[in-house]
Amino acid sequence: MTNDYRLMLCTCPNRETAIALARALVAEHLAACVSLLPGVTSVYRWEGRVEEDDELLLLIKTTAERTNDLTERLRQLHPYDVPEIIAVPITEGLEEYLSWVAACTTEPKP
Template sequence: MHSRHRLMLCTCPDPETARTLAERLVEERLAACVSLLPGATSVYRWEDAIQQDTETQMLIKTSCGRIEELTARLRELHPYEVPEIIAVPITEGLSDYLSWVDSCTTS
């Protein structure tokens, strides 16, 4: 099944950075809504060492047509050298909500 909507995941180093990015994405109609989940602990390998950091997880709701531009904008604005940018298809959801996502991400 082809889905017209995506949930994008992106972590940020702190709540302020996440809030700034979220505001830009919504202002630019690349995202309908960005939920910020501060206090996430990420354990990962970077430069051949195990790292652990507290980050803010961004849950970005958008439409398929905005993925490429949204990804490019995150790469441009994000402070990480290699930011987490993952898209997950939304296969089910309240039709009124998904219609709202469409209306908010139409340029």
């Protein structure tokens, strides 16, 4: 298997934001599926202070080819100044599922 697929991670401040981002990414063929994981507590350093916030984690399934466009779209839509956007290569997976990811993230022809 090649490294053609990515699992992207992105935290969100609330469910409304997470749903809006997920719907936009899927509607725009940037992601095949976005899973929302509630109940995440993030502890991080921001502007010299240690912060703690409840967040949701997005698990975004996409292709390597769509990663840059997806990252740019998340930056445009996300309310954070510096959103967490991390891409992890998918090195193994069910072939039929990954083929579905590829089909769903192919830009429609005009």
